Amino acid sequence: MSFEKERDYQRCRARIEALCEGGDDQIAKMASIVGVLHNEMNNFFWTGFYRVIEERLVIGPYQGTVGCLSIEIGKGVCGTAAAMGETQVVEDVHDFPGHIACDERSKSEIVVPVTDESGALIAVLDVDSMEKGAFDEIDRECLERILAHVFGGR
Ligand code: SME
Numbered sequence: 001m002s003f004e005k006e007r008d009y010q011r012c013r014a015r016i017e018a019l020c021e022g023g024d025d026q027i028a029k030m031a032s033i034v035g036v037l038h039n040e041m042n043n044f045f046w047t048g049f050y051r052v053i054e055e056r057l058v059i060g061p062y063q064g065t066v067g068c069l070s071i072e073i074g075k076g077v078c079g080t081a082a083a084m085g086e087t088q089v090v091e092d093v094h095d096f097p098g099h100i101a102c103d104e105r106s107k108s109e110i111v112v113p114v115t116d117e118s119g120a121l122i123a124v125l126d127v128d129s130m131e132k133g134a135f136d137e138i139d140r141e142c143l144e145r146i147l148a149h150v151f152g153g154r
Contacts, residue, residue: 002138005042009142012040013149020150026122027051029150031061037127038063045106046128049114050078052121057082060123065103067126076100081111081124087140091133103128110135112143115153122151 019032030049038047048062050071057071057078074083076098081088088111093099106128114123125147129135148154 002136005138006142008041009138009146012036013142013146015040016146017149026151027061030123033125033146033150034061034063043129043131043134044127045130046103046126049123049125050082051123052082057124064128065105068100068102071100077109077111078124078126081113082121085113085115085121087112087144089135089137089140091135093128105130107132108134110139110143112140112147114147114151117152119153122153 015036016033019036020029023029034047034049038044046062046064046067048064048067049060050057051060055073057073059067059069071078073079077088077090077093077096090096090109093101093106093109107130109126109128112125113121114125116122125143127135
């Protein structure tokens with residue numbers, strides 16, 4: 001299982017790096033990342049970015065059912081990841097205080113902060129699964145690595 005996941009991430013990383021090579025438009029790169037991950041990874045029920053705009057998280061490129069338009073920094077899983085600057089891996093969304101339910105079929109999620117070369121927070125990547133406990137350290141490492149490569153952050 002974890003071997004397959006790592007192999008799937010390796011394939012996604014190669015595709016994403018090739019697609020984003022030389023690109024300088026952040027939204028275009030976000031759309032490409034979502035397009036690859038959502039279609040190639042198992043159990044990715046909702047995959048998308050919330051961009052930091054005027055100190056809020058505003059919906060960016062995504063695939064899946066309709067997401068919330070904007071989220072306050074500090075609120076929900078996305079807002080917590082943005083406020084803390086740290087990836088949040090949530091085994092069961094019902095156990096996360098203040099979780100924002102855009103689609104009640106989401107059972108677990110991972111939210112990764114996205115920084116640029118200067119270290120500024122530009123977005124978060126949010127992935128939801130219909131299965132409990134779908135995300136672990138492998139997802140954290142692989143997603144952080146892809147995002148750091150594409151956007152130049154840490
Ligand atoms: N679950 C998120 C809200 C965004 S949706 O899942 C698309 C949260 O609590 O931050």
